[in-house]
Amino acid sequence: MRPELTTASDERLVLAIARWRDDALAEAYRRHAGPAFALAKRVLWDVGVAEEIVQEVFVRLWHEPDRFDPARGTLRSFLLAQVHSRSVDFLRSETARRNREEKEARSTAQSGYNLEDEVHNVLEGEHIREALDAIPESERKPIELAYFGGHSYREVAQLLGEPEGTVKSRIRAGLRRMHESLTASGVLVGGQL
Amino acid sequence: MRDEFEELLGAYALDACDPAEEAAIAQHLVGCPRCRAELAAHEEVAGVLGNLGGEAPAGLWDRIWGEIASPDQGDDTSEGEAAGETRLPRSFAHPPPPLAIIEGESADRGRAPDEPGGATVPSHAVQRANRRWGYAIAAGAVAAALAVVVGLLGTTVGNLDNQVSALNRAVVTGGVRGAEQAAVADPSHRAVQLQSSTGSWKAQLVTLPSGTAFIVPEKMPTILPSRTFQAWAIVHGKIVSLGVLGRSGQVHQLLLEPNMTAVLVNTEPLGGTSQPTTPVLLRGNLPTTL
Numbered sequence: 256m257r258p259e260l261t262t263a264s265d266e267r268l269v270l271a272i273a274r275w276r277d278d279a280l281a282e283a284y285r286r287h288a289g290p291a292f293a294l295a296k297r298v299l300w301d302v303g304v305a306e307e308i309v310q311e312v313f314v315r316l317w318h319e320p321d322r323f324d325p326a327r328g329t330l331r332s333f334l335l336a337q338v339h340s341r342s343v344d345f346l347r348s349e350t351a352r353r354n355r356e357e358k359e360a361r362s363t364a365q366s367g368y369n370l371e372d373e374v375h376n377v378l379e380g381e382h383i384r385e386a387l388d389a390i391p392e393s394e395r396k397p398i399e400l401a402y403f404g405g406h407s408y409r410e411v412a413q414l415l416g417e418p419e420g421t422v423k424s425r426i427r428a429g430l431r432r433m434h435e436s437l438t439a440s441g442v443l444v445g446g447q448l
Numbered sequence: 449m450r451d452e453f454e455e456l457l458g459a460y461a462l463d464a465c466d467p468a469e470e471a472a473i474a475q476h477l478v479g480c481p482r483c484r485a486e487l488a489a490h491e492e493v494a495g496v497l498g499n500l501g502g503e504a505p506a507g508l509w510d511r512i513w514g515e516i517a518s519p520d521q522g523d524d525t526s527e528g529e530a531a532g533e534t535r536l537p538r539s540f541a542h543p544p545p546p547l548a549i550i551e552g553e554s555a556d557r558g559r560a561p562d563e564p565g566g567a568t569v570p571s572h573a574v575q576r577a578n579r580r581w582g583y584a585i586a587a588g589a590v591a592a593a594l595a596v597v598v599g600l601l602g603t604t605v606g607n608l609d610n611q612v613s614a615l616n617r618a619v620v621t622g623g624v625r626g627a628e629q630a631a632v633a634d635p636s637h638r639a640v641q642l643q644s645s646t647g648s649w650k651a652q653l654v655t656l657p658s659g660t661a662f663i664v665p666e667k668m669p670t671i672l673p674s675r676t677f678q679a680w681a682i683v684h685g686k687i688v689s690l691g692v693l694g695r696s697g698q699v700h701q702l703l704l705e706p707n708m709t710a711v712l713v714n715t716e717p718l719g720g721t722s723q724p725t726t727p728v729l730l731r732g733n734l735p736t737t738l
Contacts, residue, residue: 277516284509293502306508313512327488332495339498343463383496401464402497408459409466420455427458430490443492 265323265330273320280317287331288313291338298342298405308345312337339402346405386436394429397422453483461490510648514669517715517727628654628662628699642711642732651730653711661702663693663713669729671695671715678716680724681708692720709734 260271260282271279288309295305312334316323323333387395400411412422437443453476459465460473477484631637631654640653642663650666663679671677677693683705690702690711713730 277513280512280516281509284504284512288504288508289502290499292504292508293500294498297500302505306505306511309504309508310512310515314515317512317516328492328495331499332491335495335498336491339494340463398462398497401459401462402494406464407466408456408464411464423455423459426462426464427455427490430458430461430493433493434489437493437496442496 266325269316269320269323269325269330272317277317280313283316283330283334284313287334290331291334294335295338295342297403298339299345304345305342308338308341311341343405347407383437383442385440386433386442389436390429390432394425394432397426398429401426453480454486457483457487458490461487461494507648510644511669513644514649514671514715514729517729627660627701628664631656631660631662638735640711640732640734642713642730644730649730651713653732653734655704655734659704659706661704663700663702663711665693665698674718675715676718676720677713677729678720678724680712680714681705682710682712683708687712687724689720689722692716 260268260276260279263271263279263282265283268279268283272283291309291312292305295308296302299305299308315337316334323330327333390398396415397408397411397417400406400414401408404411406414408423408426409419411417411426412419415422417425434443453473456465456469456473460470465473473483477487632639634656636657638655640655642651642653643649649668651668652664652666653661654664655661668677676695679690679693679700679702681688681690681704684707688705688708690705691700693700693713710731710733712724712728714724714726714728716725
């Protein structure tokens with residue numbers, strides 16, 4: 256690998272990938288595959304499928320690097336969004352749903368969801384915990400079930416016994432509140448809601 | 449109407465809408481900068497939540513590499529190429545120039561300035577393959593070719609003389625199995641490790657002084673149904689096909705070429721090709737005493 260790749264920005268890295276530089280793809284993998292795999296595994300509860308989805312996302316980056324728009328966020332955010340979306344697609348297939356429900360039932364019996372536990376390893380963990388603390392349980396729970404559980408807001412409404420309209424409003428309000436908190440703490444650079 | 453979409457933006461950012469809603473929101477976003485801005489903020493939060501950290505599992509990169517090295521893009525071999533004929537990849541005479549990152553350029557393949565004259569970009573895999581294999585042959589002399597292959601790909605190759613434990617674990621079938629086991633039992637046999645750049649994929653080459661050889665897969669990636677593994681040799685700086693190995697992990701018998709100095713394995717369309725069209729998956733050099 257050329258030395259400059261290890262310090263290249265995401266944008267330059269993707270440009271190199273666009274020119275069939277496989278060492279650039281390797282560098283993108285080195286930087287982002289770990290978190291991508293962790294997210295897929297967390298949503299899917301299946302290491303094998305998680306690996307397949309991460310593989311699919313990186314292969315897609317190789318074939319379609321122009322899908323990444325640096326103006327819309329970091330490469331990691333882009334890849335994580337791809338991983339999450341594909342993981343949710345998989346979960347919503349019938350076969351996967353049955354497997355997920357079985358695994359979820361076992362896991363929930365052991366520990367249950369805990370959004371704050373999910374973020375304990377990240378660098379900004381303290382600020383994220385603050386952001387989570389800044390939103391009430393009624394907003395945190397729907398976000399947690401939707402994002403890490405892979406449930407649609409309609410499913411979340413059923414799980415929580417709340418009206419669908421209430422759930423989607425609470426997800427939106429919770430994300431807005433978290434954005435304000437994360438912006439204030441410097442984790443996010445800002446943006447208007 | 450916009451209020452309805454706005455209410456869904458949070459769920460949309462978390463992939464929590466139904467497909468019909470997702471399609472409607474996506475269409476709405478095209479003409480609504482206000483909703484786009486709100487969605488971008490929600491996605492920022494989702495990106496932070498999803499950033500769990502951790503390590504990727506061992507071997508995953510090799511699977512990715514295996515897939516991009518063997519895309520199902522059809523056979524690049526022309527009908528005029530007789531089976532077994534060996535020649536250099538088409539673009540070898542004019543390999544693409546070194547790629548450089550240029551500050552300020554967009555990630556746009558169509559405008560990549562390194563492509564001479566803005567020519568149509570050739571098949572992704574084939575161009576990459578030609579770079580790899582072209583480099584391997586361009587060195588001319590066998591030793592130099594091997595040095596380039598090893599240097600470029602970071603290969604670690606090892607001569608594992610008489611280390612037959614892996615062979616005994618291999619899944620083998622039919623008459624070839626018996627022949628291979630007989631070869632292993634022959635005290636004059638030699639065993640050479642073939643492996644990928646990171647060591648995740650492995651096979652062994654068992655050779656006899658007669659020139660008979662067996663490739664014993666140990667750990668191979670899953671490949672598309674339309675692909676097959678194919679073995680190649682480097683002989684006097686040229687690539688020579690040793691045969692198609694199929695898709696499964698079975699033992700295959702080969703006949704070694706005189707003066708060959710390395711064995712390479714890649715993936716090709718079913719039926720094989722007369723020239724390599726994808727990068728090397730496994731490689732191992734042969735000791736001169738073979």
